[in-house]
Amino acid sequence: MEMEGEIRIDLRKERLAKSLANIEAGTGEEFRDTIATVDAAGKRLWIYPKKPSGRLHQWRIAVTVVLLSLLFAGPFLKIGGQPLLLLNIFERRFVIFGQAFWPQDFVLLAITLIAFFAFIILFTVVFGRIWCGWLCPQTLFMEMVFRKIEYLIEGDAAAQRRLAREPWHWNKLGKKTLKHAIFLLISILIAHTVLAYIIGAKDTFAIITQSPALNPAGFIAMISFTGIFYFVYAKFREQACIAVCPYGRLQGVLLGKESIVVAYDWLRGEPRGHLKKNQVSAANPGDCIDCKLCVHVCPTGIDIRNGTQMECVNCTACIDACDDVMIKIGKPKGLIRFASINSITDRIQNIVNLRVIGYSFLLVTLMSMLSFALITRSDVETTILKVPGTLYQREGGVISNLYNVEFINKTFDGLKLEIKVESPATASLYKVDGKEITVPAEGMAKGVYFIKIPEKDITNARTVVTLGIYSQGKKLETVKAKFIRPVTKASDAKRN
Ligand code: SF4
Numbered sequence: 001m002e003m004e005g006e007i008r009i010d011l012r013k014e015r016l017a018k019s020l021a022n023i024e025a026g027t028g029e030e031f032r033d034t035i036a037t038v039d040a041a042g043k044r045l046w047i048y049p050k051k052p053s054g055r056l057h058q059w060r061i062a063v064t065v066v067l068l069s070l071l072f073a074g075p076f077l078k079i080g081g082q083p084l085l086l087l088n089i090f091e092r093r094f095v096i097f098g099q100a101f102w103p104q105d106f107v108l109l110a111i112t113l114i115a116f117f118a119f120i121i122l123f124t125v126v127f128g129r130i131w132c133g134w135l136c137p138q139t140l141f142m143e144m145v146f147r148k149i150e151y152l153i154e155g156d157a158a159a160q161r162r163l164a165r166e167p168w169h170w171n172k173l174g175k176k177t178l179k180h181a182i183f184l185l186i187s188i189l190i191a192h193t194v195l196a197y198i199i200g201a202k203d204t205f206a207i208i209t210q211s212p213a214l215n216p217a218g219f220i221a222m223i224s225f226t227g228i229f230y231f232v233y234a235k236f237r238e239q240a241c242i243a244v245c246p247y248g249r250l251q252g253v254l255l256g257k258e259s260i261v262v263a264y265d266w267l268r269g270e271p272r273g274h275l276k277k278n279q280v281s282a283a284n285p286g287d288c289i290d291c292k293l294c295v296h297v298c299p300t301g302i303d304i305r306n307g308t309q310m311e312c313v314n315c316t317a318c319i320d321a322c323d324d325v326m327i328k329i330g331k332p333k334g335l336i337r338f339a340s341i342n343s344i345t346d347r348i349q350n351i352v353n354l355r356v357i358g359y360s361f362l363l364v365t366l367m368s369m370l371s372f373a374l375i376t377r378s379d380v381e382t383t384i385l386k387v388p389g390t391l392y393q394r395e396g397g398v399i400s401n402l403y404n405v406e407f408i409n410k411t412f413d414g415l416k417l418e419i420k421v422e423s424p425a426t427a428s429l430y431k432v433d434g435k436e437i438t439v440p441a442e443g444m445a446k447g448v449y450f451i452k453i454p455e456k457d458i459t460n461a462r463t464v465v466t467l468g469i470y471s472q473g474k475k476l477e478t479v480k481a482k483f484i485r486p487v488t489k490a491s492d493a494k495r496n
């Protein structure tokens, strides 16, 4: 038994040395020069993946049900009476987890985006493209919704291929019409959901129930979204992941030898060889029996046995297919599995490395900054600027400056505001029209103000006036205004 173990280790070492020599010599890497979905003449090769099944596929179904339910329910979910998520880019109005955000929250948005990218990078460095296969809406809709409908109507891969080759007849016409009609209906549903995330469920419902003439922009948006989704899922398919998605294109720089990806254990599987008739277990030293089931189930048409490839979306269909084969031939499962290249060559899975520590540190720093910015974020954003073209006025020993003040209410309730001067102590503030400041919910208000300071109290050429913005006695924000005063010998002498 011990001897057998030693032989296996020696065999692994020998295969490792061989494959490393091959990689260095560049042999066996030719598959990287082309993609499986385009032929030598540049023509698209249609993929007919075999129907996937197995333990991981069952988990994917469960994850898909949860995520798509959340996606479709999202526009109707509310927090404190406000949408869970609203990204109205047209009106520049954003609601995230029931909190309103404005273009003025640019810094917050910038930190959030950088933190999001740092998280994606860290997650990818450690876990590869799990996002693509298990969480990305593109893959979920394509593989778990549209592809399943296709299997239901046209049958498994072989039947689909046959149907495609057959000349047009009533049965084929019926199947294709039914399939594309259902694809179109689902595309309409997705388009409405996406629009509801942009303009809100209420406005989307209005577009559905009203005549297109009353809302031409909404109607055009709906038709465009439907057309895009239908095209992507009926025609473009895996090309979205292979040729368009920027995240997919980044894999080459994000993945390392320590990243956990869907990988073929070539040291265990090679040299591959077919099973002979009535043979239960492979006689060749490698466990791969070259049945190609892992290739047949792949929705991007690749052979994972060639190694990690940019086209692989980590859908894990090949793991299920190969595990099934291994069970049948009495070999241990996991010839294709989630593993890093290092764990295959050295049998040690080490996810902590310098890159992971660096990205983790960056992410923690960004998250701390984001938390601080969110905690200190004010309900009101006030901008105070000198009225263009004005300088200062001098009257009875008092200097006054004129300001435009703009208030943005980031809450969902109207606010009555009050401005109080906090410093210098002798400064005073007057609203030109003398009216109260009332800012509507999620709206803005403007006012013109005088700030006056007795000339004798202005000791600095760069006087700054500090103002407190209050609502119902509660201070919401502190703002500062630059105050211009006449250049006098006395004050300049004092300053110097
Ligand atoms: S190689 Fe495997 S995990 Fe990658 S896309 Fe193909 S079937 Fe999915």
Ligand code: SF4
Pocket (backbone or CB within 6 Å): 264, 269, 287, 288, 289, 290, 291, 292, 293, 294, 295, 305, 321, 322, 323, 325, 335, 336
């Ligand atoms: S499914 Fe497994 S045994 Fe069959 S070809 Fe792929 S890796 Fe080899």
